[in-house]
Amino acid sequence: MTTCVEIQCDDFELSIETSSNEKRLNVLRDMAYKRGIDLPKSTIYLNGVENFAVNIPTDCEIKNNQFTATQPIFFENSEYALCLIFKKKVVFARSCHYHKIINEKFHLKKNLFFGNIQTKNELGWFILPIEYQLENECVKKIELKFEILPTKIDLKADLPEIYRTIDSEFPLLRFNFLGKTEQDTSESKKRGNFPIFWLAHFRELREQLHRNLKLIIQQPHNRLRDNPKQLKAERIKSKISPRIVEKCMEHLKAGEYNHRYAVNQKYLSVDNAENRFIKFVINQTRKQLQQINRHLFADLSNDEELDFSIFLKDDLNKWQIQLIKLEKYSFLNQLQAEPSGYTSLALQQKSGYGQVYRIWQEMKYYLDFFILNKKVSMKSIAELYEIWCFISVKNIIEQLGFKLKKQTKYKFKQGVLGNIELSNGLNSAFVFEHHDGCEIRLAHEPIFRNYGKTLRSYSVNQKPDIVLEITFPNKNKSIMVFDAKYRVEKKLNQSDDAEQESSIDYAPEDAINQMHRYRDALIYQNEQRLPYKSRPVFGAYVLYPALFEQNVENSDNNPYADTIREIGIGAFPLLPAQNNQGAIWLTEFLRQKLTSQELDFTDNLYLQEETHIPYTGMQQRYHQNLVLTARIGDNRSVDYIEKFRTGTTKYYHIKADIFKPDVQNILVSELSYLAIAYPTDENKWQISHVYPIRTVKKSSRDNLQKNYANELGSENYSQESYYLFEFGESVTLNQIIKNIPIDKFRKSLKLIPFGKLMLSSYFDEIDSLYENLLQI
Numbered sequence: 001m002t003t004c005v006e007i008q009c010d011d012f013e014l015s016i017e018t019s020s021n022e023k024r025l026n027v028l029r030d031m032a033y034k035r036g037i038d039l040p041k042s043t044i045y046l047n048g049v050e051n052f053a054v055n056i057p058t059d060c061e062i063k064n065n066q067f068t069a070t071q072p073i074f075f076e077n078s079e080y081a082l083c084l085i086f087k088k089k090v091v092f093a094r095s096c097h098y099h100k101i102i103n104e105k106f107h108l109k110k111n112l113f114f115g116n117i118q119t120k121n122e123l124g125w126f127i128l129p130i131e132y133q134l135e136n137e138c139v140k141k142i143e144l145k146f147e148i149l150p151t152k153i154d155l156k157a158d159l160p161e162i163y164r165t166i167d168s169e170f171p172l173l174r175f176n177f178l179g180k181t182e183q184d185t186s187e188s189k190k191r192g193n194f195p196i197f198w199l200a201h202f203r204e205l206r207e208q209l210h211r212n213l214k215l216i217i218q219q220p221h222n223r224l225r226d227n228p229k230q231l232k233a234e235r236i237k238s239k240i241s242p243r244i245v246e247k248c249m250e251h252l253k254a255g256e257y258n259h260r261y262a263v264n265q266k267y268l269s270v271d272n273a274e275n276r277f278i279k280f281v282i283n284q285t286r287k288q289l290q291q292i293n294r295h296l297f298a299d300l301s302n303d304e305e306l307d308f309s310i311f312l313k314d315d316l317n318k319w320q321i322q323l324i325k326l327e328k329y330s331f332l333n334q335l336q337a338e339p340s341g342y343t344s345l346a347l348q349q350k351s352g353y354g355q356v357y358r359i360w361q362e363m364k365y366y367l368d369f370f371i372l373n374k375k376v377s378m379k380s381i382a383e384l385y386e387i388w389c390f391i392s393v394k395n396i397i398e399q400l401g402f403k404l405k406k407q408t409k410y411k412f413k414q415g416v417l418g419n420i421e422l423s424n425g426l427n428s429a430f431v432f433e434h435h436d437g438c439e440i441r442l443a444h445e446p447i448f449r450n451y452g453k454t455l456r457s458y459s460v461n462q463k464p465d466i467v468l469e470i471t472f473p474n475k476n477k478s479i480m481v482f483d484a485k486y487r488v489e490k491k492l493n494q495s496d497d498a499e500q501e502s503s504i505d506y507a508p509e510d511a512i513n514q515m516h517r518y519r520d521a522l523i524y525q526n527e528q529r530l531p532y533k534s535r536p537v538f539g540a541y542v543l544y545p546a547l548f549e550q551n552v553e554n555s556d557n558n559p560y561a562d563t564i565r566e567i568g569i570g571a572f573p574l575l576p577a578q579n580n581q582g583a584i585w586l587t588e589f590l591r592q593k594l595t596s597q598e599l600d601f602t603d604n605l606y607l608q609e610e611t612h613i614p615y616t617g618m619q620q621r622y623h624q625n626l627v628l629t630a631r632i633g634d635n636r637s638v639d640y641i642e643k644f645r646t647g648t649t650k651y652y653h654i655k656a657d658i659f660k661p662d663v664q665n666i667l668v669s670e671l672s673y674l675a676i677a678y679p680t681d682e683n684k685w686q687i688s689h690v691y692p693i694r695t696v697k698k699s700s701r702d703n704l705q706k707n708y709a710n711e712l713g714s715e716n717y718s719q720e721s722y723y724l725f726e727f728g729e730s731v732t733l734n735q736i737i738k739n740i741p742i743d744k745f746r747k748s749l750k751l752i753p754f755g756k757l758m759l760s761s762y763f764d765e766i767d768s769l770y771e772n773l774l775q776i
Helices: 021-035 102-103 156-168 198-216 242-253 273-298 310-326 345-347 353-371 381-399 509-521 554-558 559-569 578-594 601-606 640-645 659-671 703-708 756-760
Strands: 004-010 012-018 042-045 054-055 060-064 066-069 077-087 089-097 104-108 112-118 124-134 139-148 223-225 228-232 258-265 265-271 403-407 412-414 421-423 429-433 439-444 455-457 464-472 477-484 489-492 502-506 524-526 539-546 568-575 626-631 650-653 671-679 684-698 721-727 731-735 750-751
Touching: 004 021, 077 089, 077 124, 089 102, 089 104, 089 112, 102 104, 102 381, 104 464, 112 228, 156 381, 198 273, 198 310, 198 353, 223 578, 242 258, 273 353, 310 524, 345 477, 381 429, 381 439, 381 477, 381 578, 477 509, 509 524, 509 539, 509 568, 554 559, 554 578, 559 568, 568 578, 578 601, 626 684, 626 756, 640 671, 659 671, 659 684, 671 731, 671 750, 684 703, 703 721
Parallel strands: 477 539, 539 568, 626 671
Antiparallel strands: 004 012, 004 054, 012 077, 042 066, 042 139, 060 066, 077 112, 089 124, 104 112, 124 139, 223 265, 228 258, 403 429, 412 421, 429 439, 439 464, 455 524, 464 477, 489 502, 626 750, 650 721, 671 684, 684 721, 684 731
16 A cells, blocks of 8 residues: 555644555546547645645645646546544544445544545545544544546546537436435536536535525515505505595585595505515425425435435425425415516526526426436446447447337337436347348437347347347348446556567457357347347447447458458447547447448358358258359369269369459358359250269368369469368259350359259359359
């Protein structure tokens, strides 16, 4: 443990120790170096202490009750031991944080007050209020405040972009009600200026509101109102018109004393729109505070209530009591609560009224959430990163030209502790449509349970973060899974030059293992066809906040490029770097998978290396009966040609480069038959037999020549790669296929479904599949 902060004051000595700062600082330095930014500074506030001295292992600038270190001190996912040694005998000391778990970490033993602070993934300002009482002295309260910094992202560039992206799709989703840290920022246009930590700002607004309400009650706004009455002459005390005076004199002279006269006695009244609005504000605020109290405490079991501190409950009760007292003032009792339907001059400018009106305009945002049964605070950066990754995948799909067909309205659910979350399931998703009729459904955290009729898990429930479900026109389904992890593992990159060793950011190993689990666990069922079960996950990938210099050409620099290509498991670094440079590799990957120009949409997903890995001893194909046509080489022996005429040949070899390099093995594994053209006695070429493929071997030509010299029919000892096909019993075609081109060997190459080949008689009339993948 190393000491990162020491503070001396009259009453105590405060020290903060940790064992993880050096490691975290090195990670942050590495990130700052790669991005060309300066290390952030750490500012610490100590409120409630007049004179103090600071000792930290770096340069420090002290100003009033704050001091700023030139390098960061407090980091995410770290643990800090805080200790106060009181210089006098202490009666009591306690932590007064709103989060009860934090308070339970601190203990008083003799004159030593100590505890641990675990930052986890919560960024922003951590505030720790401490109350204590020394012997023969009054109770004192201090407040320690410091900022928790991230090590994987840039606080000034990445974090605001994450907030902006989330707010653009799901306003308020990044807020909870109760958090351990606070942070301030400006928010989306839909809400105006909205602080991240609800309770901290609401406390300030509530105090301002209370001060101005008391001022209004002392000097309420009143207006002169008419009070028309019918009075006898002896009861009239106010000034009256000459006409009424004349009538009164006439009646008195006539001895008529029972007449009544219409008079208008004006009076000052507090029953006006401004005061009715004030009562409405008091009434609404009190009701909503009661609702908060009920949600947080009355509806919770004992176990759930452990997350809340008694200090939060006490504060909420105090606020309600203050408002109840204000409501009992006499002039408010006679008024009806009424929201302001207009803005009067008094409501804007009169002392107290103007301030209450402006405070209410901001405060009602907070209270409206509780009317909708929602609670607000800040999610951890791990949760925010996951939501941001989901929105980023959605944005990438749109960038690739997919059209948003339907956005099922996301349903929000509220956890017991006040978290606003998206409801689970593929029913709440973005639906995109492709021009070929395929449908893409993008969902956040769907749950695949161990029961169900279509997509399910047979063992335990699975809940991947991001699921991309693709439905083809033939109703087949495939799935890509992405899981966001706000973690990075640094591994040493070994090179030939020992001095050139450097560390590379990898995804957590357990996260990669989780991708293997997702691919194996999810099963698609279709009762209408056989096989009844199939594995729909074509790829599973981790998204993690690593920083790489990304461009389209250097995608192989991704540490997981090989595993992604070979088995469909891997990871993509994803960060909101400048100009979206942190998402280039993922964007290019989805472009190749979903918008290939060489294959149609369906084939492009199925004809991939990772989808052609069968169980040992089995085969796995997308096309059930695909035939490759070709012809035998020139200058072959009569015996060699005769075997093809009679359909008795057992072997055939062909150059590997007839297919484009990146699809050679895939297309060859798709072949079920070969149809080989041979010359007749009249030197006309034709195809009469189709050969089922039993095995395929890939080797250099000279190795094949040594082992299969009799079957190859020619001598060639080159090092070029060839495929050697071993055949089963041949199948005779219904009709001989003629008009085989002979000027160039590669013109005889076509990929044809078996059924179409059996119905054809002329080679030039047959359309080939995947012509752009053949090197003709």
